Amino acid sequence: MAQGAFIEVVEEVIGKTGNLADQTGLSSRVKDELERFRMRVSAIKRVVPVPDAEENQAVPLFGTWLRRLKDAVYVADNLLEEFSNEVSRRDQMTQNKEAKKVCISFPKLNQLAFDLKMGHNIKAIRKRLVAIANDKNRPFLLEASPRETQVEDWERRTRSFVRSEEVIGRENDKKAIIGILLDPNVEVLPIVGSGGLGKTTLAKLVFNDEEIRNHFEIRLWVCDCFNFDIKIIVQKILKSAKGEIKEALEMNTLIDDLHQEIDGRRYLLVLDDVWNEDYEKWNSLKGVLQRAARGSRILVTAQNEKVASITQTIKPYFLRELSPHYSWLLFERHAFEEGEEPDFIIKEIGMKIVKCIEVPLAIRTIGGLLYSKRSVKEWSSFMNNELLMISQGENILRILKLSYNHLSSHLK
Structure with missing residues (x-):
């Protein structure tokens, strides 16, 4: 915020x-x-x-x-x-x-x-x-020395930004994806996984990595690709490149502007949260992006394997749940004060809770809910009542609904 x-x-x-x-x-x-x-x-x-x-x-x-x-x-x-x-x-x-x-x-x-x-x-x-x-x-x-910053610039900088020290358990995934992107035989790499696993966070880690920064001349980040309207996608690419968007322009003018930005330059384009299953739309976008230098890459995040099948040039990278060790570290960060040593019984309850919720988004959400609870009774009540409504593998919306239920009326 x-x-x-x-x-x-x-x-x-x-x-x-x-x-x-x-x-x-x-x-x-x-x-x-x-x-x-x-x-x-x-x-x-x-x-x-x-x-x-x-x-x-x-x-x-x-x-x-x-x-x-x-x-x-x-x-x-x-x-x-x-x-x-x-x-x-x-x-x-x-x-x-x-x-x-x-x-x-x-x-x-x-x-x-x-x-x-x-x-x-x-x-x-x-x-x-x-x-x-x-x-x-x-x-x-x-x-910190104050500087004047335009809202648009702030949004452009932060939507693709993540503090690497805040991310737990994804270092090996990051290294693997960077290695794939630097392979000369790869054009498009999809990251596939269920909602809440951290695909976007992982893509941000890769996007901001120093090796990636040095390798690609221009890095472009486009989110909310649900409808996959080619004109809107091109507008968002231009906004990522230039920090502005001109919605009134004709498609041909937008394409000309895009070509001026990418012509002869090696880019990394991240398309975050793609749901498009129409091959023709995907092919049209690839055609628009052809003017860039050899070695340009597109990184796609998607929940649907069918989406990946029409975009990929190699096998998708399937993102898995966090290990029990990293799941606990993530939960601990959000459920307790930094440096706090929780009560033994509360910690024991917390470990049982974490075993049920290996998805990072769910871990952060439930950890945040329990942050303000400090008694064994409250933690036990949560585990024995509300947590029972959540079963592993169900849609992440059930977890978010639980978080929603804990909000006050005006926030709802």
Whole structure:
């Protein structure tokens, strides 16, 4: 997420906290926690980097710090939304005559328990923010020198960017694919695998590798190739090359512009998430790209083996699940604080969970869901109830739906 959007979330959190602190009916203890939390978030806002600072994630340790900060603020936003909804519900119950009768008869103990729980959660997230703010890596923020950056340029740089140190267990796959792309007999290489395995991430690792950078004169990244409209594909290639798109141009003009960019140059073109099974469309695109230098390559990511069969010049590279070792390392990164040694029983439960979800996207998603849960009871409940709804090999959408169910209403 761009920094501008993140700043807006921070400001929303500050506003929600202030509004809640002004509500009547809350205990002084909860109000004190809200005020402490508001002051902490306000202090955090003053050290959040400028809008172009996403680029500074290349600075060692900076990206990890910023990711931890964002995760904590989003958790806080969801928590405050839940609290706000409960306070609003109480107000509506009080104002409605019929509902008021129910409200009066309803035990006050439930409201008190909810307030205490929220006060405890707010205190916990505040302590988490304090720990992040005091992290020894925070000074990297102050070393980053601000530069003016256009939004289009930022999108063009980051959509194909991935921090290699954030990727776990794909180094051998990366080396194998680079070796294939540098083979003189290869023109097109498809990477095939089910959704969530990390095909796009792997393609980004290859795309940004130093050896690939040095070998190819121009690197082009095109995503969202679902409809495979040739004109749209050419427009996206030009946007990747030049950072701009001119939708009003005729096809012949677009092709002329493309030829000016690739004529006599050795390129690597990544077509990410291709679903086209029409050979004629594929052949038409290859015809448009013929003006480039010998040794140009096309790297395709696809879930469907039939897609690969019409694009390939060699056997596809089939991406497999992570090994149990790397699956755990990935889960550990997303489920726990950096350097945290989890409770033995929680770790044992986590290892059982990981055995059920070898797909990287599922591992990251479920690890993120469990990040805010710290008790053995919560982890056991998740494993014995929600995890049972997920079976290995099912569509990744089931995992994402689980993540969706945990979002607050406004985020849904």
